[in-house]
Amino acid sequence: MYLKYGGLMSRHHVVIIGSGFGGLFAAKALKKADVDVTIIARTSHHLFQPLLYQVATGILSDSEIAPSTREILKNQSNATVLLGLVEDIDTENKVVHWRNHNREMTTNYDSLIVAAGAGQSYFGNDQFATYAPGMKTIDDALELRARIFGAFELAELETNPAEIEKLLTFVVVGAGPTGVEMAGQIRELASHTLRKDFRNFDPRKARVILVDGAPHPLPPFGPELGEATRKSLEKLDVEMLMDTIVTDIDPEQVTVKNLKDGSEQVIPSVCKVWAAGVQGSPLGKIVAEKTGAELDRAGRVVVNPDLTAGNAQDVFIVGDLMFVPGVPGVAQGAIQSARFVADIIKSRIAGVAPKKEKFEYFDKGSMATISKFQAVMKMGKFKATGFIAWLAWCFLHLLYIAGFKAQLSTLLRWMISFLSNGRSARTTTNQQMVGRLALEQLGAGSSGKLLVNEMEETAAEDTEANPA
Numbered sequence: 001m002y003l004k005y006g007g008l009m010s011r012h013h014v015v016i017i018g019s020g021f022g023g024l025f026a027a028k029a030l031k032k033a034d035v036d037v038t039i040i041a042r043t044s045h046h047l048f049q050p051l052l053y054q055v056a057t058g059i060l061s062d063s064e065i066a067p068s069t070r071e072i073l074k075n076q077s078n079a080t081v082l083l084g085l086v087e088d089i090d091t092e093n094k095v096v097h098w099r100n101h102n103r104e105m106t107t108n109y110d111s112l113i114v115a116a117g118a119g120q121s122y123f124g125n126d127q128f129a130t131y132a133p134g135m136k137t138i139d140d141a142l143e144l145r146a147r148i149f150g151a152f153e154l155a156e157l158e159t160n161p162a163e164i165e166k167l168l169t170f171v172v173v174g175a176g177p178t179g180v181e182m183a184g185q186i187r188e189l190a191s192h193t194l195r196k197d198f199r200n201f202d203p204r205k206a207r208v209i210l211v212d213g214a215p216h217p218l219p220p221f222g223p224e225l226g227e228a229t230r231k232s233l234e235k236l237d238v239e240m241l242m243d244t245i246v247t248d249i250d251p252e253q254v255t256v257k258n259l260k261d262g263s264e265q266v267i268p269s270v271c272k273v274w275a276a277g278v279q280g281s282p283l284g285k286i287v288a289e290k291t292g293a294e295l296d297r298a299g300r301v302v303v304n305p306d307l308t309a310g311n312a313q314d315v316f317i318v319g320d321l322m323f324v325p326g327v328p329g330v331a332q333g334a335i336q337s338a339r340f341v342a343d344i345i346k347s348r349i350a351g352v353a354p355k356k357e358k359f360e361y362f363d364k365g366s367m368a369t370i371s372k373f374q375a376v377m378k379m380g381k382f383k384a385t386g387f388i389a390w391l392a393w394c395f396l397h398l399l400y401i402a403g404f405k406a407q408l409s410t411l412l413r414w415m416i417s418f419l420s421n422g423r424s425a426r427t428t429t430n431q432q433m434v435g436r437l438a439l440e441q442l443g444a445g446s447s448g449k450l451l452v453n454e455m456e457e458t459a460a461e462d463t464e465a466n467p468a
């Protein structure tokens with residue numbers, strides 16, 4: 001029994017870190033269990049990451065894909081939602097250390113589910129992030145939206161043709177589902193949505209370049225669907241640089257190297273998008289150090305068959321932060337692992353055997369959109385491309401958006417966008433565009449640590465390091 005915000009808790013306490021697919025589905029799966037559930041997440045929303053690219057390109061607004069976690073769980077009386085950044089986990093004393101700005105907190109647990117997901121990996125070149133934002137959070141999507149629409153706005157003011165070309169050259173790095181979707185959408189934006197909006201240049205002349213070290217886009221879908229995707233993208237006028245890696249990025253250009261002949265090319269481009277590589281949350285490293293679990297190369301925790309970490313039987317890792325051979329970093333991996341862990345916890349409390357002792361992933365297939373009315377899908381041996389795949393994609397994505405209101409408004413926005421080429425979420429602000437740079441200058445990153453004393457500390461450290 002322990003104190004929690006003025007109340008005494010006597011039931012088994014499950015603390016969940018993260019409110020993504022893993023965190024939310026774990027909480028929901030514990031709805032009827034005889035436990036208290038506390039979700040601690042650094043955002044107050046549950047993010048539907050698969051549709052981030054539609055926020056970045058003006059189809060959807062952020063609220064459609066990021067409903068409030070608190071609202072989703074308001075009728076689940078055993079669940080408490082707390083906004084905060086977890087910074088440490090004491091697995092010996094079973095305490096989570098976290099903070100909300102300058103308020104430092106600790107929360108005890110009986111069982112801990114770490115569902116902190118993964119961030120973007122720049123493969124050791126973290127400085128690229130400034131010029132080529134990734135696509136993992138609402139902040140990322142809004143920043144990219146501001147950069148994409150902002151590039152067109154700047155081109156309207158420009159008189160130098162070379163500068164206009166640089167502004168209208170969009171480079172997307174990584175030809176997985178996110179990269180393919182982004183490239184297709186920027187192309188549609190330029191060719192259709194913005195076609196009549198500018199007077200100084202023709203938006204249709206914008207270039208969209210997709211770069212990847214693999215020989216074809218969508219490597220996990222196999223060569224056949226990869227080739228079909230390549231053809232569809234080329235038809236849309238996306239320039240495909242396959243077998244090519246990025247070697248440098250700066251504010252004005254991207255340098256790429258062809259892996260086949262070793263040749264280098266410099267592409268002048270102001271707006272770049274990074275959609276390659278994932279890196280497990282830093283909490284993975286903390287858990288690994290405390291429990292003796294191993295990390296894979298992407299910083300994910302190599303979990304035990306029951307998804308516990310190392311020697312800690314009460315610490316579970318689910319979703320993108322876990323490494324289980326053969327389980328991809330997709331929503332279904334997070335949902336299924338979350339439900340599996342919830343069952344283990346319930347069984348332990350009830351003193352009965354769980355439905356399954358070992359986590360087994362059921363592959364329901366993969367899909368990705370290329371553009372309006374075009375997608376690819378793979379379910380076991382069944383493969384489909386084109387309109388049928390696109391319809392299936394729309395249906396399934398709508399199904400998994402949390403909340404009826406968000407589903408309805410997403411459907412309406414899709415109708416506007418798909419039937420008229422219009423995009424109703426084109427609002428951008430200067431703060432969205434420059435916020436990341438401002439935070440970097442403050443030295444506070446984007447972790448939510450922006451608080452008075454910390455800024456003072458950072459300023460003091462800077463002064464010590466660079467005495468005037």
Ligand SMILES: Cc1cc2nc3c(=O)[nH]c(=O)nc-3n(C[C@H](O)[C@H](O)[C@H](O)COP(=O)(O)OP(=O)(O)OC[C@H]3O[C@@H](n4cnc5c(N)ncnc54)[C@H](O)[C@@H]3O)c2cc1C
Nearest residue numbers: 018019020021022042049050086116117319320329330331
């Ligand atoms: C752009 C994009 C497109 C995708 N498209 C698809 C798709 O089409 N189909 C598909 O199946 N999958 C897709 N995925 C993958 C899918 O979204 C992920 O597999 C899934 O979200 C993983 O869920 P998760 O709960 O493990 O992590 P996440 O959803 O990333 O959630 C992590 C949670 O942890 C919180 N958190 C992280 N660190 C801390 C901390 N220190 N303290 C407190 N809270 C913390 C975050 O705020 C967040 O709430 C896509 C992913 C991206 C990025």
